[in-house]
Amino acid sequence: ADANIDPVLSINGAPAENSAKHAEAPLEGLGSYLRTFREFIGGRMYLVFALMLVEALLEGVGIVMLLPLLQTLDSGSAAPGRFAAWITEGLTGLGIQGAVPVLCLVAVVFLVKGAIAFAASGYGGFLRAQLQKSLHSKLYDAYSRMSYRYYTSRDTGYFFNLFGQVFSLISAFQSFSGFMVGLIKSAVYLGMAVIVAWRFGLAALAVGFGLFFLFRQLTRRIRDLSRESAEHMGSVSSTFVQTIQAFKYLAATHTAEPLRKHVLANVERTGDLGARLNLVMAFTNAAREPIAVLVIILIVVVQLSVFEQPLAPIMVSILLFYRGINAVLGVQANWQSVQAQAGAVEVVRDEFRRLASEAEPNGTVSAALLREGIRFDQVSFAYDSRKGDVLSGVSFAIPARSTVALVGASGAGKSTVIDLLTLLLPPRTGEVRIDGIRGTELEKSSWRRQIGYVLQDAVIFDDSFANNICLWSGDPKTDPALMERVRNAARSAHLLEFIESSPDGFDSLVGDRGIRLSGGQRQRLFIARELFKEPSLLILDEATSSLDSEAERVIQQSIDELRGRMTVVIIAHRLATVRTADQVLVFDQGRLVEQGDYASLREREGSRFSAMVAAQAL
Structure with missing residues (x-):
């Protein structure tokens, strides 16, 4: 994350009710236990x-x-x-x-x-x-x-x-x-x-x-x-x-x-x-x-x-x-x-x-499949109001089925944008709209079911390849249609050949947190799971930053093949991975300072993005 949430403060900086305030009176007499x-x-x-x-x-x-x-x-x-x-x-x-x-x-x-x-x-x-x-x-x-x-x-x-x-x-x-x-x-x-x-x-x-x-x-x-x-x-x-x-x-x-x-x-x-x-x-x-x-x-x-x-x-x-x-x-x-x-x-x-x-507030409008896109209108956010906003007056649009990259230095506000986009955090001011509907009005589960989210640290369970991909939504052994979806997801993530070469195929166990797999294999398994969900929005948060060049190339190929099929939002420090993005949003100290496609931003003289590209010798 771009900032640490102060456990003593509420999400918009107001004093939070701490544990002592929430705690009830100690259990003393018979009546309290009853x-x-x-x-x-x-x-x-x-x-x-x-x-x-x-x-x-x-x-x-x-x-x-x-x-x-x-x-x-x-x-x-x-x-x-x-x-x-x-x-x-x-x-x-x-x-x-x-x-x-x-x-x-x-x-x-x-x-x-x-x-x-x-x-x-x-x-x-x-x-x-x-x-x-x-x-x-x-x-x-x-x-x-x-x-x-x-x-x-x-x-x-x-x-x-x-x-x-x-x-x-x-x-x-x-x-x-x-x-x-x-x-x-x-x-x-x-x-x-x-x-x-x-x-x-x-x-x-x-x-x-x-x-x-x-x-x-x-x-x-x-x-x-x-x-x-x-x-x-x-x-x-x-x-x-x-x-x-x-x-x-x-x-x-x-x-x-x-x-x-x-x-x-x-x-x-x-x-x-x-x-x-x-x-x-x-x-x-x-x-x-x-x-x-x-x-x-x-x-x-x-x-x-x-x-x-x-x-x-x-x-x-x-x-x-x-x-x-x-x-x-x-x-x-x-x-x-x-x-x-x-x-x-x-x-x-x-x-x-x-x-x-502390239950998350929820809206009542069910989110349909993403058709128009996502819009941020003058969104500001603060983890701690005493320290100022970590996002300030940010406005941009992500059209449906486009690929958008968020770039900037650490702490620039990129991860906070993702937390707002997934409705994990509410804006301090401004609005996040999904297909024109305010995020506060949406039934959050109906929107999040449409999201695939690939993190830098792969979330892998100590089970088989098949169950890691379908997340126990059924039994692939007895459901041919489900097994076919699992295979297609693995194929799209360029993992099918490796799985089928394993001793027990899709039934092979991957170990605790995928310890039996390489870093690239864990990430591809993670991507396969998210593709299995057939999401409207796929978020890739530094998904290739810790991988070697070959593993990064394979995963990048998987990402490129998704263009036009779904909305893709990429957070990346390696700018080579965002060359094919339809739009690049450049953040600096909580502000959106530049936006455009990769080529135009790179050629723009004196731009923040061109300096970042030059620093990476691309």
Whole structure:
């Protein structure tokens, strides 16, 4: 590009809303998590909670039905309590008497409870899978629609990290589901424990609340560590991605070693945060069962020795309380796990909301195939208004099916013209018109579908020649018509002979970013893909600048053969490649200073273009 976009400024120089302004309030209470997960999943998650409520109720009922049997065994104790009498009367009313029928009923209740638990767990797993699929697809779609300004304000590692954080969010949802289930179960079990033996149950509730307050500071610490860890993980991802992308340079110049200190500093900080986070969570998990057992023993001793309560209700309450106190401790553990993933949840949530506000504005008029041409009318543009315009009052026309070259020194404004032409950037003043229609009125996708864009750095995917050309628009192996289009595109790019001589022909793999191909072959493959699209406009941005003379000659031949078939816009520093252009536009410091055909500009005495030609000894 001709200038770097200031990430703190909007595209026309006004202050942009930075990440801090876009970020929502931190996730703190239960309500904020419910609202956040409902945004991603919808009301379906409440079905899981409802099923778990039924499961807990059935288990509680099954345990309580054991009370009359235990009361019978505890023959030396006081008379049966009122609640035990109610249970006995209820079972008698249903015609269920004796130990065997009661035990059979308990077995049936627990079988139904198991089926419901399976349904809840299975549906929860289904929701997590759907959540992963939904988040990744929505994130991809949101990034496809984001504004070019927002894209340039972030680095590649930032976007990679976001996709990774989705898995942490799914883990957070799983822990949150466990937290909600624990709340439900602890309420049911401890509620029934209060009904069966109210002193025992109230003591259990007091212990439960005490545990929440005991671990409250730990939970806050976990949340803080999680947020800091998520921030550092983004930095680590960014550094690793950039290191891998620069591997060839780093290996050839032995520059990886000086970078190691910078990389390891981020890695070490992230590791330290992870260790501290895991230590706090390990303490909670280790303390869970011992605390439950000690509390149960203490309360039972008090009930038997101080209050002299009958043993049967206490035994039932012990079962309910043990289940309840484990549920309470499970609530605490799951809540801490949620807090451990709070950073990921906040990052993903905030990014979706930020992307919604950073979505590219779009028009409503569908662009037909280019018939008349493209016109710039007094177009000015600034990346940063404080630094002035990088394009100033530029006007020119590109007739349909003509070949136009943009030339000028680096930073003259050529790449900015392309970004405006493709509607990636909006003009600060003036208008860009496509067939007479303002660019702001066009449905951008309808225009961009007509554009083929060949960059200096070839965009090649780690797949076959055929899929790189057709971009998975079908299966060339089973679609003869599609295969013929692929072959024609390769032929037009002067690549067909090379592909057919490869071991597997069009099925041959080209490697990551086309690493198995030469520079010229990568560029011709790139051109073949763009020709396969049968574009109305083909943009060649320094497409041959890094190639040797023979590769450049072959690609130039391909370009020359396109004259009159489509509109071609060429950015070039090698002026020999624009000799056949219908029109040459010469830019200097953001202004269009000359225009005309190659021959007339070359012969114009004292012209900027003639000086450039002379400098290249053409």
